[in-house]
Amino acid sequence: MAQAPLSDPDCLIEIVLVGKVGCGKSASGNTILRREEFKSSCSFSTVTKTCERKTEVVCGRKIALVDTPGLDCAEVSSNELFLSLKNKTYKVVNIFLLVIQLGRFTKEQNAAVQKMEDIFGEEVRKFTMILFTHGDMLKRTSIEDYIQKAGEPLGQVIQRYGQRYHVFNNESGPPNQVTELFEKINRMRTVVHNRSYYFVSSGATKSELLLYISMKTGLSFSIVEKELDRGILILTDGFTYLSVMEDIMEYDVKRVEEMKILEEERKRLEEERQEFMGMEIMFKMTRIYWPLWSRRVEEQERLEEERERLEEERKRLEMEIFEELWSWRYVVRNRSEEEIKRLEQRERCEEERERRKEESERREKESERREEERKDL
Template identity: 40%
Template sequence: MARKNLGDVDIQPSSQPCELRLVLLGKTGVGKSASGNTILGRDEFKSTLSFRSITKQSKKGTAVVDGKTITVVDTPGFFDTELSEEEVKTEILQCMVLSSPGPHVFVVVIPVRRFTQEERDAVRKVQELLTDSAPEYALILFTHKDQLENKMKIEDFIAENEHLIELVRKCGNRYHSFNNKNTEDHQQVTELLTKIENMVALNGGQYYTNELYQKVEEEIQQAQEEIIMEEDKQVQKEQEDINKEEESLQQSMKAIMEQEERYTSHGGQKSGPEWKKLQSLKENSEKEMKELAEKKKDSNKKTEDEKNKAREKAEKSSSCLKKILNLVVAVPTGLLLGAMVGLATAVKLAASMIKVPGSIIGAAGLGSTPVLIAGGVAAATAATLGGVIGAAAGVSAALEADGPMEAAKTTVSDILEIARNKIKEVENMASQQSI
């Protein structure tokens, strides 16, 4: 069965999603956490004016904003974080867990300030990540627009830099700006959400997903089911207790009604003390029945709440995250981040990049013969290309393997198969050039 590329997007039809999931992306110190707080209308994420990363772990916050449930996932600066590679890998997957089954929008956060080489590098990295279908789910959020000088408009700021022009164009000219100092200005949040909803409508109401997101969602649902099964024992006991209480009250009410009938059939007066006692018992039973009905209603609602709580526990479960990490243990961080935002497998990329064949071994990714990339725009060695191909095969194998050992075996097999195909491809190209 042919595998799907990591960039393949499955359509999830929904005209009006009941929840909007936003993932904030950007380098450290650009205002991701502050913007997340502005959107949610509360201090959900720790934020400070610093170029050091305050957000060390991906975190999720949810609130009802303008009548719609909004979930925001704040992320560390994946591009320049002080975390180790393994920690970054963990946080990439944690971000995916928190935004699963997939975000409706990747919000790329860029500050309004002097555009240094560091800023240009960050924009370039974002552009490299937003490939395939991901730009259709991306929006640029410019922060600190209060720092614009001389009544400058955000459009003027964009126009000053070709890198920003290209990034905005790539994201379908979708952008917004925040005055992070004026957090009381809710209109800027309303306008942002309107732009996002318009984008979602253009995408057919669907959220972004790919093979990796689908695998993450499968693991979450499995963990959720295990938690529900464990806690369901208590819920079942509560339901059984309610049913027993209901049966007991029904029997009591039936007995009272029978006493009433006997009393009146023997000529008893409806104003006598015995009658009043029966009426008091009847009123108490009716009251208890009403209370039990409310208790039953609350129990049913509690079952739904428990399901939602089980989902939250599954998302925070270290065992669930560990299981997902085991699947991609051998995958380089850069490729994993690309997989999250839709970077197609490097196998597909490599096939389109080779323009001038070297030796058969080199072009197969098994040697060091130079090859030209993207028509001569950049150069790399075939050994590097081989590494990229191997990493891509590692991602794909990890998604289908039961664990890291099986993934490693599958990766080796896949690389050999790719190498054979590349050898055939280069042989054909070489024979055509010799004609």
């Protein structure tokens, strides 16, 4: 579901800080808020044990900043972190800031990145920017040179997150570092069309699921709800979403896009026609205006016919696909029954052959016994 653009001053931006223990999440949050709101420590023991949410106006924008426990914090499970963050952010996040401390990129840091994806899914990559802390460690080295020298593991992380990163010096950084961060966030949100990350779990309501499907597919809420009612999308007991068949869904999405274009064109033509008809000089239309209006009416009728044709084509394809599926189902079932009968027949033949063999052996033994008795006599 589309969100208000970040340039809108009334748009509340939900930002979540994630990372391993001691990477500088809380300090970065204080830098963004320009005041000491989150408890920060230089040690590698966890200070933040629950999700903390603070609101502020930063760079002319309303933000809600959430500090989280370390991803490697033993005192907070992945499920507890997920549920706590879900409640704190009202089930939607605009931006994740994955905080990584500059220095040697360790296996523990890499594991923390992987754990984030395990908790929130790979979809979270689209809404995440990497925030490097301890920028003073770079000295005269550029961040690009640091990433190149850090090795393949960090390079792969940067690639997975779309080359989106920023550097913070929480001790004595430049005054414009927060402004530059929000400029990058704004560009990043433009790329993903102002969509957001939605929390959906087994306890989700139908409305929450529709929001999630809308975010995943890029379709509007009303279209997703309509497709759900038509049976193209199905809710399972676990409140995940399925398509009846992938090619039906792909075709349907294409049809929806075509319908959007046709509907927009129809609305535009209808608005122009209404405006044209409402003009006081309507009765003074000359031969110049009349052909133009006629062409527009014809175009509108053509578009309506095209829409009906596409709808009929969609229904026809749906019927063909379902009929083919059912026919294959019966073919497979009949083949299975025939195979079972053939195997049963083979087993009966084998049993009969064994029975005859045993009967033959019994007769031979009986014959030999009689022959021996005859000789004895």
